Amino acid sequence: MKPSGHIDxxxxxxxxxxxxxxxxxxxxxxxxxxxxALQGSSFRGHDESDDSLNPGNVLAWIGFAAKLNDxxxxxxxxNAPGNAKYTSxxxxxxxxxxIANRVRCKIREEIGDSCFSILVDEAxxxxxxxxxRYVSSSGIVTERFFALKSVADTSAETLKQAICDxxxxxxxxxxxxxxxxxxxxxNMSGQFNGVKALFLRDCPYAYFVHYFAHRLQLAxxxxxxxxxxxxxxxxxxxxxxxxxxxxPKRIRELQAIHKKDLDGMLDVGEIQSGQxxxxxxxxxxxxxxxxxxxxxxxxxxxxxxxxxxVVLEDLCRSKEGEQRAQARGASKNIKTFEFVFNLHLxxxxxxxxxxxxxxxxxxxxDIVAAVGFVSMAKVKLxxxxxxxxxxxxxxxxxFCSKHAIKVPNMNATLGRGEKQTTLEHRxxxxxxxxxxxxxxxxxxxxxxxSSVRLLQLSGALDPKxxxxxxxxxxxxxxxxxxxxxxxxxxxxxxxKNELGxxxxxxxxxxxxxxxxxxxxxxxxxxxxxxxxxxxxxxxIRLVLTLPISTATTERSFSAMKHVKTDLRNKMGDEFLxxxxxxxxxxxYVIGMDEDSIIDEFAKLKDRRVQLTL
Numbered sequence: 001m002k003p004s005g006h007i008d009x010x011x012x013x014x015x016x017x018x019x020x021x022x023x024x025x026x027x028x029x030x031x032x033x034x035x036x037a038l039q040g041s042s043f044r045g046h047d048e049s050d051d052s053l054n055p056g057n058v059l060a061w062i063g064f065a066a067k068l069n070d071x072x073x074x075x076x077x078x079n080a081p082g083n084a085k086y087t088s089x090x091x092x093x094x095x096x097x098x099i100a101n102r103v104r105c106k107i108r109e110e111i112g113d114s115c116f117s118i119l120v121d122e123a124x125x126x127x128x129x130x131x132x133r134y135v136s137s138s139g140i141v142t143e144r145f146f147a148l149k150s151v152a153d154t155s156a157e158t159l160k161q162a163i164c165d166x167x168x169x170x171x172x173x174x175x176x177x178x179x180x181x182x183x184x185x186x187n188m189s190g191q192f193n194g195v196k197a198l199f200l201r202d203c204p205y206a207y208f209v210h211y212f213a214h215r216l217q218l219a220x221x222x223x224x225x226x227x228x229x230x231x232x233x234x235x236x237x238x239x240x241x242x243x244x245x246x247x248p249k250r251i252r253e254l255q256a257i258h259k260k261d262l263d264g265m266l267d268v269g270e271i272q273s274g275q276x277x278x279x280x281x282x283x284x285x286x287x288x289x290x291x292x293x294x295x296x297x298x299x300x301x302x303x304x305x306x307x308x309x310v311v312l313e314d315l316c317r318s319k320e321g322e323q324r325a326q327a328r329g330a331s332k333n334i335k336t337f338e339f340v341f342n343l344h345l346x347x348x349x350x351x352x353x354x355x356x357x358x359x360x361x362x363x364x365x366d367i368v369a370a371v372g373f374v375s376m377a378k379v380k381l382x383x384x385x386x387x388x389x390x391x392x393x394x395x396x397x398x399f400c401s402k403h404a405i406k407v408p409n410m411n412a413t414l415g416r417g418e419k420q421t422t423l424e425h426r427x428x429x430x431x432x433x434x435x436x437x438x439x440x441x442x443x444x445x446x447x448x449x450s451s452v453r454l455l456q457l458s459g460a461l462d463p464k465x466x467x468x469x470x471x472x473x474x475x476x477x478x479x480x481x482x483x484x485x486x487x488x489x490x491x492x493x494x495x496k497n498e499l500g501x502x503x504x505x506x507x508x509x510x511x512x513x514x515x516x517x518x519x520x521x522x523x524x525x526x527x528x529x530x531x532x533x534x535x536x537x538x539x540i541r542l543v544l545t546l547p548i549s550t551a552t553t554e555r556s557f558s559a560m561k562h563v564k565t566d567l568r569n570k571m572g573d574e575f576l577x578x579x580x581x582x583x584x585x586x587x588y589v590i591g592m593d594e595d596s597i598i599d600e601f602a603k604l605k606d607r608r609v610q611l612t613l
Contacts, residue, residue, distance in 0.1 A: 022609050023598055025076045026086045030594045032061040033095050037582040038589060040563045043092050058087055084609050093575055098600050100578035103588045107144045108170045110136055115486070116172065117179030117206075117547045119143070120163065120188070120195070126151050127573075128159065129560075130166055133179065135541040139525035141366065141518050145584040148560075148577040156187045160198045174199070175485075177206040181547030205485055207454060212370050212447075212548050213360040219442040220353060227438040229431050233342040234286070237297060240330045241283045244311050246323075251282055253314070257307035283308065292357040295350040298343060305403060309334060335405050341396050345432060348392060349439055352380045360548065367546045368462045368517045371455055374447045378440060385436040389428055454482055458543045463520045467507040472499045479539050486542060487535065495535045502533050518544055 036043055036057050044056040055063075066073035076085075111134050119131035130147040147166045151158050164174065180196055182188035189196045189210060196208040224230045244250055284300040287293040301308060312334065315327035333339055359365060359373045393410075400407045410424035460474035476496055479487050487495060506512045506529070514520050521540050524530050530537045563579050564571055571579070582589050602611035 016613060019610055019613055021075050022084060022086075022611055023595075024071070025080055025084065026598050026601065026611065027594045028062055028065060028072055028076050029058065029086045029091065030095050030597050032058050032065070033092050034099060034582075034589060034592070034594075036061070037096060037099070037579055038586050040579070040583045044089060058092060062087065093578075094601060094604060095597065096575065096578040096582065098597055098604075099589060099592060100581040102592065102597075103581050103585050104146060104170060106588045107132065107146060107585070108172065110134070110142070110144075111172070112137070113176075115176045115178040115542060115545055117181060117545050118163065118167075118177065119181040119547045120159070121183060122154075126154060128162070130163060132172075133181070133545060133547050135521065135544050137525075139518075139521040139530070139537075139541075141544050145581060148573070148580055150573045154187055156190065156193055156195045156198055159187065160195050163195070174202050174206075177203050178483075178542055179546040180206050180208045182208070182210070205483060207482070207546060209367065209546055209548060212365075212374075213357065215446045216353070216356055216360060219446040220439075222446075223435075223438040223442045227435055229342060230346065230435055230438070233339065233346060234294060236330075236333045236339060237301065237343075238286060239326075240308065240312070240334055241285055241297060241301070243315070243326050243330045244308055245283055245285065250311055250315070254304065254307050254311050255282060257310050258304050261306055292354055294346075295354045295357075298347050298350065302343060302347065305334075305399075309403070335403075337396070337400060337405060337408055340400055340403075340405060341427060341431065344392055344396050344399065345435060348384060348388065349381070349436065352377050352384070353439070365548050366517050366544045367455060367548055368458050368543065370548045371447075371459065372462070372464065374443065378443055381436055381440050381443075385433060385440075389432055392432065393424075393427075454478075457481070458546075461517055461520075461540060461543060463512065463514050463517065466513055470503070470507050472496075472503060475499060475536075475539065478543075479535075483539065483542055486538065491535060495539075498533055498535050502536050506533070 033043065041057055043058050062072075062076060066077040111132070114134055116132050116134040119133060120128050122128055127148060127150050129145065130149060131143055132146045133141070133143045136142050149162045149166060151162050167174065177199065180199055182194075182196065188194055189208060199206045200208070224234065244254060281300065281303070283304060284293065284296045286297045309331065312327050312331035316324060316331055356373055356377050360370065365373075397407055399405075408423055410422065410427070412423045414421055414423060414426060457474045457478035459469050460471040460478065462469045476492075476499065479495055480492060506524075511527070512520060512523055514523055517540060521530075521537060521544065524533065524537055524540075560576075560580060563583055564576055598611055
């Protein structure tokens with residue numbers, strides 16, 4: 001075995017010009033690998049030999065760069081030693097590891113000594129994505145993809161240990177954890193033995209918030225299953241869309257008929273033309289795990305109602321057997337007053353609930369705003385119930401008249417004796433009122449925040465409507481009851497004094513009349529008032545740190561589908577995590593200096609070739 005100093009002696013004999021050539025070769029690979037990772041593209045090809053027609057993206061990009069740059073062509077491509085080309089898969093993975101680690105260190109640097117929250121969700125088979133939520137020094141609520149971790153099993157203890165391993169690797173202390181965000185699975189949010197409970201034992205101030213988007217999903221699904229008219233309507237809707245979209249031929253026919261309808265409506269001035277208006281589309285299927293997709297299904301069939309009816313009629317005439325029976329059933333159901341009524345009823349309800357779905361997917365939404373959105377939705381649903389019947393019935397009758405659907409006599413009597421009633425009464429109370437009542441009931445049960453002390457007290461900081469909810473006593477109790485570790489010694493007394501000045505200066509100033517708690521903190525930082533009201537701003541930061549949205553976790557799942565394709569389904573865990581980190585947090589990567597990456601690459605381990613001057 002050669003002595004350890006042998007490598008250093010070899011390196012010492014390499015001249016500066018040779019070092020620069022090696023650095024140029026490595027720098028070229030770094031630039032190519034970085035760009036491919038930013039786009040989520042693959043690196044290797046099936047055959048990476050010199051005469052291969054498909055050598056992979058890394059070698060193909062280097063070859064393309066060589067055609068544009070004579071120096072790269074000479075040094076990197078034509079005259080590079082066989083053992084120092086810096087294009088092997090292991091070199092590519094080392095480069096990705098350095099870049100991804102730098103991204104995580106940048107995120108850690110942004111967090112500094114601030115408190116943070118974790119958002120964890122299943123990202124695949126026994127894999128979980130870990131998101132960090134914190135408030136930056138400029139007062140901006142930030143969520144960052146931090147890690148993808150594989151686990152041997154999905155028990156609470158294993159998951160908790162895996163999360164702790166990631167946090168400790170970057171010196172993120174559990175004592176600074178102030179929020180946990182998971183779905184409703186028992187191993188994550190179980191009251192006694194879930195990950196939530198295990199973290200609360202270590203840090204009692206790491207408050208758990210069940211994702212608002214998941215709670216809304218559960219509320220809407222529950223109401224649909226319990227309320228028969230809603231359940232029957234969506235069953236029929238799914239059947240109609242499945243029949244029409246069963247083949248590309250039917251879809252093309254649907255689009256062709258819809259285009260003729262649009263041209264006719266444009267000619268008579270029924271609709272207006274404009275950029276982005278009246279684009280060609282198709283019916284949209286609803287997804288079982290995305291209640292918002294039901295809303296888009298409703299909108300699409302209302303938009304293409306006539307075309308859908310024509311396609312179903314053609315299928316009834318041209319098909320035989322089972323397909324013909326399905327088409328007849330769908331055609332019969334779509335042309336009933338009951339279906340059209342439920343179509344408009346659910347559109348009216350979901351116009352309101354879809355706003356909640358979208359709001360809860362915003363990365364910067366805070367807990368005070370989220371509770372406010374739920375309250376507004378409840379008010380709008382109640383208003384629809386109290387005042388919306390006549391308008392809805394008129395819209396349904398007008399729609400039926402336009403599409404030649406028979407409107408029944410709404411004054412026709414049903415039943416006998418004391419149970420005798422009219423058809424309008426049935427639709428009004430057994431359909432309209434009952435559906436809205438179920439929606440309101442499930443929202444009230446899933447979002448009953450009056451019993452949650454933390455959310456109730458946090459509302460006292462809300463700046464909406466000129467600080468209408470501002471309450472000095474509740475703000476003081478919020479700090480005293482929930483964040484005693486963050487306000488120690490004499491700081492509680494100082495907080496009380498600050499609140500008095502804050503009430504006179506900020507609460508009664510038009511300058512700070514903003515729409516959300518997050519915007520208020522940004523304004524206080526921007527105007528330099530954070531230094532004056534540092535304890536109040538600290539409390540605001542703690543409240544904003546609480547996780548609400550699933551936006552970043554959902555985006556990480558989308559990124560994984562883009563990065564780990566069917567052709568790259570054997571990616572190792574560390575390789576996949578590095579690729580996702582770079583792809584997801586690209587703003588940190590774009591301006592990263594290649595020369596500093598080379599220096600770090602040279603220090604990772606002993607190299608056969610000198611890379612530093």
